[in-house]
Amino acid sequence: MKRLLWVIAVLFVFTLLAVPVLAADTFDLVIPLPLTGKQAKFGEIMKRSYEMAAEEINAKGGVKGKKLALSFEDSAGKPETARAIVEKLIDVKKQPLIVGEYTSACAKAVAAVAEERKTPYLVVASADDAITKQNYKYVFRQNQVNDHYADAFTSFLKEVVKPKTIAILYESSAFGTSGSEAMERDAKKIGAQVVLNEKFETGAIDFKPLLSKVKAAQPEVIYSVSYANEAQLLMKQIKELRLDAKLFSGGAAGFAIPEFIEGAKDAAEYVVSATLWTTQLKYPGTKEFAEKYKAKYKDYPSYHGASAYAAVYVTADALKRAKDWTQDGIRDALKATDLKTAFGPVKFEDKEGYQNQNFAETLAIQVQKGEFETIWPKNHASKPYVYPVPSWKERR
Amino acid sequence: MSSVNLEVLLQTLISGVLLGGLYALIALGMTIIMGVMKIINLAHGELMMVGMYIAFVLFSWLHIDPYLSVFIAAPALFVLGVGLQKFLINPVMKVDAILPENQVILTVGIGMVLANLATIIFQSDYRQTPVSYATKAWYLTDLWKGAPLELSLSFPWSVSFTIAVLITACLWFFLAKTDTGKSIRATAQDLDAALLMGVNVERMRVITFGLGSALVGAAGCLFIPIYYIYPDIGGQFTLISFVITILGGLGSTVGAILGGLILGLFESLTATYIGMGWAPVGRFMIFVAVLIFIPGGVASLLRSRKFGK
Numbered sequence: 001m002k003r004l005l006w007v008i009a010v011l012f013v014f015t016l017l018a019v020p021v022l023a024a025d026t027f028d029l030v031i032p033l034p035l036t037g038k039q040a041k042f043g044e045i046m047k048r049s050y051e052m053a054a055e056e057i058n059a060k061g062g063v064k065g066k067k068l069a070l071s072f073e074d075s076a077g078k079p080e081t082a083r084a085i086v087e088k089l090i091d092v093k094k095q096p097l098i099v100g101e102y103t104s105a106c107a108k109a110v111a112a113v114a115e116e117r118k119t120p121y122l123v124v125a126s127a128d129d130a131i132t133k134q135n136y137k138y139v140f141r142q143n144q145v146n147d148h149y150a151d152a153f154t155s156f157l158k159e160v161v162k163p164k165t166i167a168i169l170y171e172s173s174a175f176g177t178s179g180s181e182a183m184e185r186d187a188k189k190i191g192a193q194v195v196l197n198e199k200f201e202t203g204a205i206d207f208k209p210l211l212s213k214v215k216a217a218q219p220e221v222i223y224s225v226s227y228a229n230e231a232q233l234l235m236k237q238i239k240e241l242r243l244d245a246k247l248f249s250g251g252a253a254g255f256a257i258p259e260f261i262e263g264a265k266d267a268a269e270y271v272v273s274a275t276l277w278t279t280q281l282k283y284p285g286t287k288e289f290a291e292k293y294k295a296k297y298k299d300y301p302s303y304h305g306a307s308a309y310a311a312v313y314v315t316a317d318a319l320k321r322a323k324d325w326t327q328d329g330i331r332d333a334l335k336a337t338d339l340k341t342a343f344g345p346v347k348f349e350d351k352e353g354y355q356n357q358n359f360a361e362t363l364a365i366q367v368q369k370g371e372f373e374t375i376w377p378k379n380h381a382s383k384p385y386v387y388p389v390p391s392w393k394e395r396r
Numbered sequence: 397m398s399s400v401n402l403e404v405l406l407q408t409l410i411s412g413v414l415l416g417g418l419y420a421l422i423a424l425g426m427t428i429i430m431g432v433m434k435i436i437n438l439a440h441g442e443l444m445m446v447g448m449y450i451a452f453v454l455f456s457w458l459h460i461d462p463y464l465s466v467f468i469a470a471p472a473l474f475v476l477g478v479g480l481q482k483f484l485i486n487p488v489m490k491v492d493a494i495l496p497e498n499q500v501i502l503t504v505g506i507g508m509v510l511a512n513l514a515t516i517i518f519q520s521d522y523r524q525t526p527v528s529y530a531t532k533a534w535y536l537t538d539l540w541k542g543a544p545l546e547l548s549l550s551f552p553w554s555v556s557f558t559i560a561v562l563i564t565a566c567l568w569f570f571l572a573k574t575d576t577g578k579s580i581r582a583t584a585q586d587l588d589a590a591l592l593m594g595v596n597v598e599r600m601r602v603i604t605f606g607l608g609s610a611l612v613g614a615a616g617c618l619f620i621p622i623y624y625i626y627p628d629i630g631g632q633f634t635l636i637s638f639v640i641t642i643l644g645g646l647g648s649t650v651g652a653i654l655g656g657l658i659l660g661l662f663e664s665l666t667a668t669y670i671g672m673g674w675a676p677v678g679r680f681m682i683f684v685a686v687l688i689f690i691p692g693g694v695a696s697l698l699r700s701r702k703f704g705k
Contacts, residue, residue, distance in 0.1 A: 041521070172673050200672040203632055205623055206415045208550075209667035212407040216400045229522050229624045240533040240550045241407070263524055263624070267531050 026069040027062075027319065030093065031100040032085045032110065034077040042102050045301055046124065046308035047072055052292065053312035063319045068312070075101065079109035086110045090117045096327045097122070097318075099311055102304070104128030111139045120331040124311045125304045132357045138327075140334050140348050140356040142314065143307050144276055150182060150251060152362040153274040156376040157221070158190045160387055161247055167196040167219035169210070169234065171226040179225030179251045195219050204230065207237045215243045225251040232263035239267040239392055246388035247272060257302065261370055270389040272366045272375070277303035277343060280374045280382040281363075285342035303343075310343035403545045408668040409661065414553045416660020418618060420653045421560040422633055423640035424567065425611035431584035431647030432604040435499045439480075439507035440637055441630030443609045446510060447473055447616025448625045449518060455525040455620075462525050463555060466563075466617045470610040477609025480506060481602045507630060514627035524624040527552070556618040563614055564653060567607075571649070580604055584647060612637075639683045645693025654694045658682075 031050060034043040054068045062068060075082035082101055089095045090113070098114050098121040101107045107126035114121035115136045123131060123141040127149065132141045157163060166187050170180035180197060187194050195217045198210060211234075214222065222245045224234055231254030238248065248271045254260060255273035279290035279300050289309055293301045301309075314337060319325065322333035335356065339346045348356040364376035366385055373383035426440045437443075450472055451465040460468075488502050532551035536543045571577040582590040583600045591597050612633075640659055644651030659682065666678045686693060 198672055200667075201676055204672065204675070206411055206664065206667075207672070208411040209408045209664040210672045212404045212411075213668050216404050232524075232624070236531045237550075239531045241548050242533075242535065242546065259522075262526060265526060265530065 026067045027325075028069045028071070028093075028095070029097070029099065029315070030071050030073055030085075030089050030095060032073045032075045032082050032089075032098075032106075033100050034102050034106075035072065035074040037076040037078070039077040039102050042125070042302075042304050043074075043077075045305040046100075046102065048297060049289075049293065049301060049305040049309040050312055052289070052296075053309045057312065057316050063316045068316065070312075075106055077103050077106060079103075079105045082106040083109040083113055086113045090114070090119050096120075096325055097315065097330050099315055100124060101126060104131065107131055111136060114138055117327075118331075119327045120334055122311055122315065122334065125307050129354075132354045134355075136355060138331055140358075141354075142311055142343070142346055142358045142360070143303070144360045144362055145354065145357065146178065147182065148359070149276070149362060150186065150274040152376050153249065153251075153272065153364045154186045154190065156272070156364045156385070157186075157192070160376075160385065161221060162190075163192045163220040163246070165195045165217075165219045166192045166221040166223060167214050167217060167245075168194060168198070169196075169214070169222065169224040169226075170199050171202050171230055172199045173202055173227075175227075175253065176225045183223055183225070183251065192221070200230070202227075202230065204233075207234055208241060211237055211241050211243050215241060220246045221249060222247070223249045223251065224255070226254050228254040228257060228259050228263070231255050231260055232268075235260075235264040235267040235271060242392040244391045248389065249273060252276075256365060256372070258300070258372075261367055261372070265370075266395075268367045269370070269395070270367060270386055272364055272385075275303065275363050275365050276360065277306045278363060278365060278372060278374045278382075281344070281380055283342055283344050284340055289342040306343045310341035310346065313341050314339055314346050399544055403547065404668060406545065406547055408664045410547065410549060412661035412664030413657065414550070414557045414660070415664060416657035417557040417560045418615065418656075419636060419640060419660050420656025421563060421615045421618070422612055423637040423644065423652045423656050424564065424649060425608035425615070426634075426637040427641050427644060427647060427649055427652040428567075428580070428584075428604055428611075429608040430641055431649075432580060433485075433499070433601055434647075435497065435503070436638060436641070437503050437605075437608065438500060438634055438638075439503040439510065439630075440608075440612055441632065441634030442507040442510040443473060443477070443630075444612045444616040444619075444633050445514060445625065445627065445630040446476065447613030448620050448629070449514060450613070451617040451620045452523055452525055452625055455527075462527065462617050462620045463559065466559065466614045469617050470614040473613030474606040474610035478602050478606035480609070481605035485605065486598065486601065507634070511627050511630055518627060520627055522624050522626045525620050527621050530621060550622075552621040556622060559618055560615070563611065567611065567649070576600075576603060580607075636679070639679055642683060643686050643693055645695030648693065648695030648698075650698065651693050651695030654698075658694070 033046055034040055050070055054070045058067045073085045075085055086098055098119060101110050102125055104126045107123050108131055111121055111131055115138050118138055120138045125143050127146045129145045129147050132139060168180050168183050170176035184194055196214055200210060231250055250271060250273045252274045255271060256275040261268045290300055317339050318330055318333040318337060322329040335348060337346055337348055344360050346358050348358055363374055363380060365372045366375045368383055374380050375385035426437055429437045447469045450469040451462040454460040454465045454468060455462055485499050485502060488499050529551050533548045536545060536547040571581055579595045580600050582595055583597055587597060640652055640655040643658060644655030662678060663675050666674050690696060
């Protein structure tokens, strides 16, 4: 018995010794993200993408001889949980860098903690304008902000469509309202008159009365902002009513996800939408990432995945260049980032009131033959755009 | 009135009637339960959700058309309703509780359990049944080349409406012509008298709850080709049927049918002429106005005309 205890004690001591030795071989990075709750789906896409990138980097020898060891903590999309996780990471685990989160509310909470503790934080997919507008020195954002989301779409309107009239339909949520306000401003800029600006309740069943009114107003462009379900119902009922316009369009979200085409089917054809990233982009690594992801998980990743994937490369790049792996060392390295990734070029700039913001190029996509095709800007186009779209009668 | 305005008006009325017919079917189930048991079944929308998920599962696994699922979902919901009444609600009715309406509170609990079970089984994803005829419609200009107006009639909406009308007719036949139906009506009109006349009141309650659930389950199948589904969808339909039940006059089937049509037309007209965002406000304005000005609902108006009171 005594002997057994000895053996255990010896083993225990060895384990204690072994841990720091192992740890010295890796750079541990704990990533907070939503793995349960409403945003779990996006959290999952991002987790898979983070892991794919880390595997690739480790297969090539890691960073300065050390392997990236990623692990994940579930914040369930709750700001208070995200905050607690990050406080623990910085104060207890002494992690010199924070990457992750998804919803804007969580990212805001994390950004405040990171800035307070002078720890660099890389925002991956949270769009609220305010996050990088608070004179934070340690907060970096890789994805485009809400305000610029529709840039490519607006330039498509300006250069190709040149509409005189436009109708805006939006969901009565914070997202829908801000989207409609942004479109109203853009419409003014390109000289289009907003003939109708109507909101509808989330969960509405029958849009036909509203759409009959749109039909009577005869706008050249119909622009809607909504999440997935209403986007599908709207297009289906537009088809049912044979409501014709020169262009049907949507402000990302519900209009730019595969479910839109699956649900609305042929009614989704020719609908144009803004988006941040597509699998057809000609950036180095984009196609490889998309195909690898699809082969493994049977579905193409969304921009969330691409941004997460690129974030690991941005992190590794900053770690490589950092003069030491302290908070300030990594911050300075991040600030000097100029990297081409599968998500697009990443460079953190201070302009238009934003700090450390990557002004990624946005895109316009159009549904053609049941697939999303990139149509704008021209240098990224995978297919030429179809404009004006054929009338419903001609489509049969 | 210009032809454009006329077209908008007619299209709005068509939408309103189709929507109203479907609303009426949802509310009928709640109404007959209300009539017999004198309680509002607040798990009504969740029962509809169960019906929708049955249709969804049958469609995605066995490729059964949602309209055919009516024949599976309605009996299934009948059994579920009977079970709920027999093993949960009836025992609670016998208990002396602090709260007078503890059965109503029980239905809230049942609704929550159903919604959470659905979340566990199906996740909170939004789902739908992509039927091939989802956007099919008939157009006036196709049928009549020289038509001055363009009106359209959606195929799935029309089918759903027609089936709703057929189900309502069957329900009327059942209540008016069969023994069980008459016993149910007797229980609804005067519980004590029905008891004295030898009606097995407890059994009628069980059958009524089953019937009410079956009706809303069928309504779920009719909704899924034109709508989508997620576990928490029940609440909005409970609310709609609650408003219609009040509007119709608490327990009157004719009142519920008229109430459904009124609400459907009202919502469509609001959407066209005021703004679609106002629909929820309008719904509750009706609700409050009915409670204040016609507390007996549409049914009381009908009665007072019939008997010349």
